[in-house]
Amino acid sequence: MGTTKHPRANRGRSWVGALLVAGLGHSPVTHAATNDSDRIAVLEQKLDQSLQLIHQLSARVHDLEAQAAHGAPPEADKRSGTAAAAQTGAAAAIAPDTAQRLAKVEQTVNQMAASAGQHAEEGLATHGFADVGIGNHNAEFSKYQGADVGELDFFLTPRLGSRTRALFELNFEVGSDGTVGVDLERAQIGYQFADSATVWLGRFHTPYGYYNTAFHHGQQIATSLRRPRFIDFEDHGGIMPAHTVGAWLTGSERVGDQRVTYDVYIGNSQRITGGALDMNNAGNTHGSTIVGGNLGLLLSGTLDGLKVGVDAFQTRIGDEDQSPSYVTQVRSFGTYAAYDTDNWEDIAEFHVFSNQDLTGHTGTHHSDAGFVQIGYRAGRYTPYARYERGAFQQSDHFFAAQTNGSSYYREALGLRFDVDLVSALKLELAETRLTDRVIGSYDEALLQYAIRF
Secondary structure, eight states: OOOOOOOHHHHHHHHHHHHHHHHHTOOOOOTTOOSHHHHHHHHHHHHHHHHHHHHHHHHHHHHHHHHHHHTOOOGGGTTOHHHHHHHHHHHHHHHHHHHHHHHHHHHHHHHHHHHHHHHHHHSEEEEEEEEEEEEEOOTTTOSOOEEEEEEEEEEEEEOOSSSEEEEEEEEEEEOTTSOEEEEEEEEEEEEEEETTEEEEEEEEEOOOTTHHHHSOSOGGGSSSSSOOGGGSOGGGTOSSOOEEEEEEEEEEEEETTEEEEEEEEEEEOOEEETTEEEOOTTOOSSSOEEEEEEEEEEOOGGGTTEEEEEEEEEEEEEETTSSSOEEEEEEEEEEEEEEEOSSEEEEEEEEEEEEEESSSOOOEEEEEEEEEEEEEOBTTEEEEEEEEEEEOOTTSHHHHTSTTOSOEEEEEEEEEEEEETTEEEEEEEEEEEEESSSEEEEEEEEEEEEEEO
């Protein structure tokens, strides 16, 4: 993930700008300004405008006081002696109080700037996401109906220095049995060697494809109501390792008018337990590792907004539900394309698997999965459509051992409505067809209200 450098003064000014904008009732950003650098630039511009207004008012009060002290009417009122006298008297009456109030405001701004600068250097930036919903599921495949609580996600980015980075994501979510669980979804500490290279250590989102690193746990930032089924998070039934615990080198380099992005990572191999993937947060159980990379190209000119790329990873994953553990050599190769502009958000990913059975010696099994999503931003409304498919060989123990490892098709139509800058209402209608382990289909009508703060 990218990192942006800001001098200490700019960070302080951006926080003060946010407070001034909130107090003056301005809208902080436009719909197009969705990233942090855009928001900071807008807030700094509004701060500069506010400070200029304060200085202009201070100068005006100073002129009124000087004119009142010398008995001279203001320049604009010289045309009428009566009006000038009245204006001079009024100015003399209100100027001291106004000057004191403006001086107080300016003093407060300066104190806030100094405090914000110190806090930005040493403090903890906290953000969060939450979502709730209601759904109508086919009772044959889902025992739950009606309203549900999704997630309460806290996103922490402490500021530790000019090059030291940190990111922590603490997620409270309701499980399938209705209990509330707490997951440390991401816990990564990094160091930025240059604009083109940052290394992270800890637990991070595995950088394969486009979707898994572009959209995180907070649903408000995503156009769609939910992730594609096969790249969902592990505890939601995803069958690819969405998280890795280890080391990750990421960055980008400009090549002519284009920009090349890269990711290289190594970490603990995952395992299957309880029919789902587990990241081995505490360390490897068998000393295995996952190794992978992602290479992307951001185009410019007539193709501005288009990113294309390829990715691959290899790991050994054991099924801890079997005794002794059943081990599979998992190899994944993927390609993706994403077109993101003011109006369009189109994403396509395709992954193939070449998995070797290391325990039963049944050979190599080939599977594939992919999705295409098209969205069009029309003001506050974004309709979208998604088609996804997973064809997983059930003779491959890696898929057969996972609860959601069956082959399927899913078609979905959805609509996102931006209630305001920080909240979105989403509606999705979907049909899912299971095609091998279980034969059947089910329809869903889902409504979600997602916020960020």
